[in-house]
Amino acid sequence: MLDLIWSAMMIISIICAGITGKIDLLSNAVLEGAEESIKIVIATLGVMTFWSGIMRIAEDSGLTNAIVKFLTPILKFIFPDYINEKKIIHPICMNIVANLLGLGNAATPFGLCAMKEMQKYNNSRDTATNGMITLLVINTACLQLIPTFLAALRKNYNSSNPFEILPALWLSSLTALTVGIALVKILGTRKQKSKTKSNALCKNF
Template sequence: MMNYIWSGMIIISFISACITGRMAELSNAILQGASNGITLVITMCGAMCFWTGLIKIADVSGVTRVLTRVLTPLLIKLFPDYKDNEKAKGAICGNIVANLLGLGNAATPLGINAMKEMSKTNPLRDTANNSMVMFVVINTASIQLIPTTVAMLRQSYGSNSPFDILPCIWITSIISLVFGIIMAKLLGRKSI
């Protein structure tokens, strides 16, 4: 799938640039994009190491185990392939908690951690199982309790009440999350 999406993006860019006459900008973007990519990697590497380090402490001291016990009923429903896998469930919990708390740069490292745990017992190495798909879909639609970037931007442009959209944001993210989960469940019925 990513094969088609990636090539699609590049081909669409070329055709669009032909139409809009922005070939010089496109050419620039190709060179700039690649170096922006490595800047992004270096920027996130720090958070990545810090959070994988911290989650290890949480694992060893039993914090994750307690969290997992609380969330287990939910985890079994969403990730049935890992209902008896304590390590995977713990890693998934870490990611979900980070998402809920709005710790954006912690959620990604913890999510990667969870994917690695899930991948260990995945029978087909290069193919995602239903629980892995569910996990990624939940992360693409994640719920933020306090969307700081948005509120900060609104405030800086002189909004009277920058947080009045919060209920709308919560409702919208819950609705789209639920629809994402339903869709993943439905499409997941097809065998691999």
């Protein structure tokens, strides 16, 4: 996918610049773009380093685990199929906490672990369960408290307050999350109704 997008971007710009007579500007852009990207890396490297350090402190001190405990009851509501499955609820929690704290890279392994555990309870091996879809929607809604990289980029262009957009950002993420979870609940009951009777996974506990 990216192969196509990337090559298309450059091929289109070369053709377009040829037609509109902006080929000088375009050849300059090649140099500028490459230079620009390193400037961005340098501008964000400091914050990313600092924040990763701070987040490691939270992890090592057990604060992350404390937040996980706090979130568990809420998650049991969102994932009713796995109420008694610690092995599923825990990685989901860690996934959400890592996302909240803006540690996207740390979140993925937990998310994949939860997927693997949920797959063990899946009757039809190649079809997604409601729980899996919910986890995906939570991850794609991207709820995060402090988007460090974003703030660093804003600062790079001299924003007077790089964090001023946070409340708007939280509201927007929450909207996506609420809509997503509501849709999953509605579509999920409709399509899995016939299956849940045979798939009474945790009801026996």
